[in-house]
Amino acid sequence: MSETAKSRAAALAHLRSRDFAKGDPIPLPLTMASIFHTPGEEAGFDQYGRYDNPTWRAVEHALGHLEDAHCLAFPSGMGAISSVLFALLKSGDRVLLPADGYHATRALAERFLKPFGVACDTRPTPTFLDGGFDGYRLVFAESPSNPRLDICDIAAVANAVHAQGALLVVDNTTMTPYGQRPLDLGADIVVSADTKAVNGHSDVLFGHVASRNTDIVAKVRDWREMAGGIPGPFEAWLVHRGLETLEVRFDRMCSSAEKIAKRLKNHHAVGALRFPGLDGDPSHNLARAQMERFGFLISFELASEQKAEDFIDNCALMQSATSFGGVHTSAERRSKRGDAVPSGFVRLSIGCEPVEELWQAIEASLDRLDG
Numbered sequence: 001m002s003e004t005a006k007s008r009a010a011a012l013a014h015l016r017s018r019d020f021a022k023g024d025p026i027p028l029p030l031t032m033a034s035i036f037h038t039p040g041e042e043a044g045f046d047q048y049g050r051y052d053n054p055t056w057r058a059v060e061h062a063l064g065h066l067e068d069a070h071c072l073a074f075p076s077g078m079g080a081i082s083s084v085l086f087a088l089l090k091s092g093d094r095v096l097l098p099a100d101g102y103h104a105t106r107a108l109a110e111r112f113l114k115p116f117g118v119a120c121d122t123r124p125t126p127t128f129l130d131g132g133f134d135g136y137r138l139v140f141a142e143s144p145s146n147p148r149l150d151i152c153d154i155a156a157v158a159n160a161v162h163a164q165g166a167l168l169v170v171d172n173t174t175m176t177p178y179g180q181r182p183l184d185l186g187a188d189i190v191v192s193a194d195t196k197a198v199n200g201h202s203d204v205l206f207g208h209v210a211s212r213n214t215d216i217v218a219k220v221r222d223w224r225e226m227a228g229g230i231p232g233p234f235e236a237w238l239v240h241r242g243l244e245t246l247e248v249r250f251d252r253m254c255s256s257a258e259k260i261a262k263r264l265k266n267h268h269a270v271g272a273l274r275f276p277g278l279d280g281d282p283s284h285n286l287a288r289a290q291m292e293r294f295g296f297l298i299s300f301e302l303a304s305e306q307k308a309e310d311f312i313d314n315c316a317l318m319q320s321a322t323s324f325g326g327v328h329t330s331a332e333r334r335s336k337r338g339d340a341v342p343s344g345f346v347r348l349s350i351g352c353e354p355v356e357e358l359w360q361a362i363e364a365s366l367d368r369l370d371g
């Protein structure tokens with residue numbers, strides 16, 4: 001992590017203290033309110049729960065501090081993604097999406113943007129630059145892509161997209177603001193499913209949109225207010241709490257993933273392993289240049305669907321679950337979610353367990369596949 005990322009992390013826990021009055025609670029209070037005391041003219045204070053809420057403001061402030069940008073909170077990652085697409089695109093526009101990214105983003109475009117007259121194309125992440133961006137209003141990238149962990153050169157994509165007068169959105173879910181900084185690399189907008197590592201405790205769905213462009217932020221805020229896709233205050237409070245330990249959790253998860261990916265790659269049962277942090281991985285050189293860390297996701301193939309299921313089920317320190325980024329190590333055989341991957345393809349999300357104990361459990365479960 002760079003010095004600035006560390007100083008941002010250090011300041012995070014003290015952000016609220018600037019405004020403290022004597023006797024204020026140091027942790028964030030939870031404000032459960034749909035209405036506020038509003039005598040006289042409407043200006044400068046909270047009015048109604050669909051417009052604003054002090055607990056969201058606190059989590060948006062904290063996320064904005066980490067992103068170094070304006071931030072808007074949403075009730076899920078898809079809530080954040082759909083708000084960006086619906087607020088910024090209109091009939092006749094063309095949008096480009098990753099062919100190998102999170103499946104719901106493509107499904108949303110196919111099923112809902114297309115009928116509104118927005119043309120949608122897809123392109124694989126490893127060759128995302130090929131063909132240029134002529135004719136697009138908005139380009140949406142995901143790097144590393146979920147689940148295969150291919151990456152694209154975000155700065156080069158941003159330059160090429162801007163040369164065509166289009167906007168670049170990057171889904172930064174797999175990396176968090178500590179692991180990769182798409183806005184610093186030139187992206188106009190970051191979207192994130194904070195359901196994953198940002199909240200980190202697998203007990204909330206949440207998302208955010210970050211941008212340094214105030215016109216974009218105003219449009220997305222207006223969309224949120226009119227469409228009503230607002231986060232609940234309690235969820236915002238939980239995410240604020242999760243954020244306070246994100247740096248510690250993310251550091252542990254990424255460090256453990258680096259150790260475990262190396263060992264997994266050398267295990268005879270494991271094939272086609274992908275981890276951007278491994279020497280020799282197709283993503284490695286670019287990952288070193290554009291990512292602060294290599295992340296906590298590892299993907300690989302086992303010989304069959306059954307072996308993949310057995311590996312996950314028989315590992316004492318692994319949960320069989322979709323999603324990723326929680327404190328518990330979890331894994332999923334992704335073909336069951338409709339990703340175009342072989343039936344023995346596993347996406348592994350390294351959690352916060354002590355790494356040697358975790359590795360022993362993983363190795364034992366792999367060794368059992370031979371029997």
Ligand SMILES: *Cc1c(COP(=O)(O)O)cnc(C)c1O
Binds near residue numbers: 079142173196205
């Ligand atoms: C999970 C995920 C989403 C969607 O997030 P939800 O909170 O489930 O709506 C979007 N993008 C990526 C890369 C994801 O992994």
